[in-house]
Amino acid sequence: MSGPSDFQPSNPALQWIERRLPILGLMHSSFVVYPTPRNLNYWWTFGAILSFMLGMQILTGVILAMHYTPHADLAFKSVELLVRDVNYGWLLRNMHASGASMFFFAVYVHMLRGVYYGSYKEPREVLWILGVIIYLLMMATGFMGYVLPWGQMSFWGATVITNLFSAIPYVGESIVTLLWGGYSVGNPTLNRFFSLHYLLPFLIAGVVVLHVWALHVAGQNNPDGVEPKTEKDTVPFTPHATIKDGFGVACFLLLYAWFIFYMPNYLGDADNYIPANPGVTPPHIVPEWYYLPFYAILRSIPNKLAGVIGMFSAIIILCFLPWLDAAKTRSSKYRPLAKQFFWIFVVVCILLGYLGAQPPEGIYVYAGRVLTVCYFAYFLIVLPLLSRIEKPRPVPNSISEAILAKSGKAVASIAVALVAAGALFVGTLQDARAEEGGTKPPGNSWSFAGPFGKYDRGALQRGLKVYKEVCSNCHALSYIAFRNLGDPGGPGYSAAQVAAFASDYKIKDGPNDQGEMFERPGRAADYFPSPFPNEQAARAANGGAAPPDLSLITKARSYGRGFPMFIVDFFSQYQEQGPDYVAAVLQGFEDKVPEGVTIPEGSYYNKYFPGHAIKMPKPLSDGQVTYDDGSPATVAQYAKDVTTFLMWAAEPHMEARKRIGFQVFIFLIIFAGLMYFTKKKVWADSH
């Protein structure tokens, strides 16, 4: 794209094509001989990382769509079943869900790099604006994708975000109805979101082509912000930039794989493992982490319309950045003041992200207002002012000169990079689950914790017994089929044992030839029958509170770990909040209600249940279930066993996930090492 190519393929067939469609020449001039500045640092590899992530999201997304059902009654179940039943379905889903977070993480680095090095300045304004358009499309795509699993957060996120448009005077309500295709978020909304979620990534890909085109017309910016002047200032894109980008992608894959294989639910919200319920809003509506700074701005402004305008302005203002910052010097490397304000701006964004995840009360509201002002002040006051008063340091005459002058700065740059990356995670992680007076559950030593965790077969089998004899009287386990009891990584029953277990159950089937329903013994393919025919019956039999389905309970329950534990958890791979909570609730019943706590009629005191008043009576007592293997028949043992069983029920492929994850990590570390040394060899002659 940098002018007419003199590329001539040697193969006659390719020559024939090239004369008629010069696509090879286009690729050759754009990605092979294209001159790329010699002084690019690793921040520039995020462009390649983003291209890779876009491809990854489209590939995994197209595949997930093969197994997904966009219907309000079936969507949640279809996502669960694709994770459980489809070959590698769990892997594909994790890749797509974590991939969205990785995509946004990379885009934020990419954008901040552009801001720091002044990549939006003349002649790259259109390139920058195309980037902002891509970012907006990404936000829309990410939002609609988050709605598709149709969990509680999906549903209420959709409700809250679409309601933003109701702030528009006069036509707001009509626009919202138009978006919904109904009088509330419902099946038509889900259907159109699915359609648009499939469409938008291809629009993004199209704008990316324009983005790359514009990039190749203006040429890449570089850390010194001086345009290449002679051939000595540039190196050919291939092999230099391709191998460097490849190494960058390999390193990024390590981070990505950490989420896919070890922390798949770390960035998600436990509430989204509860099926959408239009009658109950979760206590804290929190968007995905990548929207949090803007969500904080929305909530900081105590007027509906102004809040919505503020939020959208915070993004749109980026389009005007090339004109707000009129400084002639591009790179903040040579702008001592701009550099400091840049880092302050980064901290402001991170803090806004943190506030976006906090409940909108007390000090958080005021802090949010201050930071919102800071956010806009950076664009509207600081940058215009700096371009007038700041005295930049002298800029080198050429890129080669800048390289010669280079000293130990790279180390500092890497240090800053690590701090920034760490800080970004600190700021982005969600911590909204306020304790609400609940006591934090004690930790347990679970056999399935950690990178090599495995389910304890004995605990799974005992837990199944506890479920069958106690829990199943009220709680369904509707995503588990009897056949799952014989699956690898599960309780480890043989096919014959599974068939015998299943045949103890009466399954309703039909209609038969006479059109009547009938009961027959269970088969391996049947799912655990529910104790109640429908939710109303469950509610009526249990004092008004329907006992939740237990298939996902250990993933659908969590509790806030607070700062700094949630950062430690990222590295220690602690993700057993759900099992810890479930085990604690089972043991948290106390006959004596503490002073100052009132428990309504028909409820029971539980130390760990949020609000302490639980409708479930104490389910387990010592000696209630007889164990055949000599394990102690105590409540503590029952709770531990049944929680292990329910963790397996929530994630039957965990052992495969961790096993494959370990293999992937070994490979990626070796591969990244090879890429690093190859990159060094390729670049050896160029420095």
Added chain:
Amino acid sequence: MTTASSADHPTRRDFLFVATGAAAAVGGAAALWPFVSQMNPDASTIAAGAPIEVDLSPVAEGQDIKVFWRGKPIYISHRTKKQIDEARAVPVASLPDPQSDEARVKAGHDQWLVVIGICTHLGCIPIAHEGNYDGFFCPCHGSQYDSSGRIRQGPAPLNLAVPPYQFVSDTKIQIG
């Protein structure tokens, strides 16, 4: 970049490049596998394809029923004496897909013909009790099968397939 000497005999640099390329190829191929494997039937589909039992007692002589197993229609015909005799009178060698009637039914249960009701031409569903051979007639392209489900006329190359099945009792079979 590449020096003249490295073209003549392998250097450490060449080895590094080949190793990196090989690692990328192996990793890429391994990463491709889940994307291919997910297309196969999932665990619930496989579980739903388990054997089924069919009660034959309500099927009178000369009648046939259609049941579904793994999404395929299975014809179960209670053949008349005449149909059986017709099927056995044909010289096997003269058939396009030579197979004796005895080989297509279970010994001792000669009156029961159990075939997958999918035309071996291009997958349409033949109609029972039609055509010139008192068997099956496929409306799509005119293939005709006899009372043993063997191809007699038309473009289909093979006889109607016999699914795996066995008699659990005299009046009950298990398909699959």
